[in-house]
Amino acid sequence: EAGVVQSPRYKIIEKKQPVAFWCNPISGHNTLYWYRQNLGQGPELLIRYENEEAVDDSQLPKDRFSAERLKGVDSTLKIQPAELGDSAVYLCASSSTSGRPWDEQFFGPGTRLTVL
Amino acid sequence: DQQVKQNSPSLSVQEGRISILNCDYTNSMFDYFLWYKKYPAEGPTFLISISSIKDKNEDGRFTVFLNKSAKHLSLHIVPSQPGDSAVYFCAASESGDSWGKLQFGAGTQVVVTP
Numbered sequence: 001e002a003g004v005v006q007s008p009r010y011k012i013i014e015k016k017q018p019v020a021f022w023c024n025p026i027s028g029h030n031t032l033y034w035y036r037q038n039l040g041q042g043p044e045l046l047i048r049y050e051n052e053e054a055v056d057d058s059q060l061p062k063d064r065f066s067a068e069r070l071k072g073v074d075s076t077l078k079i080q081p082a083e084l085g086d087s088a089v090y091l092c093a094s095s096s097t098s099g100r101p102w103d104e105q106f107f108g109p110g111t112r113l114t115v116l
Numbered sequence: 117d118q119q120v121k122q123n124s125p126s127l128s129v130q131e132g133r134i135s136i137l138n139c140d141y142t143n144s145m146f147d148y149f150l151w152y153k154k155y156p157a158e159g160p161t162f163l164i165s166i167s168s169i170k171d172k173n174e175d176g177r178f179t180v181f182l183n184k185s186a187k188h189l190s191l192h193i194v195p196s197q198p199g200d201s202a203v204y205f206c207a208a209s210e211s212g213d214s215w216g217k218l219q220f221g222a223g224t225q226v227v228v229t230p
Binding site: 004031033040041042043044045048056091093095102103104105106107108109110 | 120
């Protein structure tokens, strides 16, 4: 079974430029998460989807960040415009059901973003 | 506001000995706790978990202990192996609407030496 796929793996951009990250969850997983991991810190949840619906986006900086999960499968996270402080690893995870903590979250390898 | 804290950024242990990783939390509403393991350039992978109704959970070489009164949990790895060298994250979740919203600690880098 394929794991969570993320692309690109690495991205370097100038500040004020837009950037987008793509995630393909494990087949059949209804719940999808986007996390941001700053250097030396643990992952921090940005947004959680149940199928197409964003059920928790309280941590998403909505002035510059947006996300979508059309058709309840793949998801895209966008930053526009990027700032220096957005440099981090962006992790996507998926789980099979509705976000109960014992439903294991499977993480992708992440996209390392560097904003210059 | 860091609700889950791992105060030891690194731990070095000899192969075959016990590794003890500690985690403290401040939110009394947390009722499910997890440990994740992360290798470089990979995403975290689930290791072991414990519900707040238990004080111990064991899976092979890994045991997690929970002390609710002290808001403290620990992960024991016995015996430690070179493949255990990784970053270990403690995570916690509340129940209800916050199911699935994991709060992570900053991680502890474990190095197992021969």
